[in-house]
Amino acid sequence: EVQLVESGGGLVQPGGSLRLSCEASEFTFSRFWMSWVRQAPGKGLEWVASINQDGSEKSFVDSVKGRFTISRDNARNSLYLQMNSLRAEDTAVYYCARIFLCFGEFGYFDHWGQGSLVTVSS
């Protein structure tokens, strides 16, 4: 069974940094695009970033461009989200999600992790 396990969340002050990790198992990690999706407390879902199989293509939602970086280590079956210059509005549960391609295009998120809570507050 596909597993995605996030870690690294916690409480951080505004302007601070945090690095989330997502460890994947039970599938060939290097063959899949991966994403981070977040959910602010009591709010809906928001896509944050995606990365292709070898890390050469990355995309971000406008609100995190220049502050967040997505990366991966295929040898370690791991996905990362480096978050800098954090703001209160970045407070959310961050989910790691696998992308299933449909006809070579982004299709849907077919597996999700359990999420990691990031709280930005002084």
Place this chain on the structure above:
Amino acid sequence: DIVMTQSPLYLPVSPGEPASISCRSSQSLLHRNGYNYLDWYLQKPGQSPQPLIFLGSNRASGVPDRFSGSGSGTDFTLNITRVEAEDVGLYYCMQAVQTPPTFGGGTKVEIK
């Protein structure tokens, strides 16, 4: 960015009764390959989201056949033929035809 609008926001349903959720997009989700890049997800209470429908009408792995998706272009519908207690939660539509992928605001389904 493509704006996704769901209705209703809240949907109380009696067990065994049908349910329908609407999702509209601000731009067409029809790809040049002929498929509509519209997905549906269910987030059960206290859980991560799980996929229900992809490409407008295809059930994801393990999804019961009481769930079905329809629509094209900018108007889509998720139907549940007979709601069960385990179907409660937040339902989200999401467009995948253009980056950034964007979600609807969600529809909360509860059992009467």
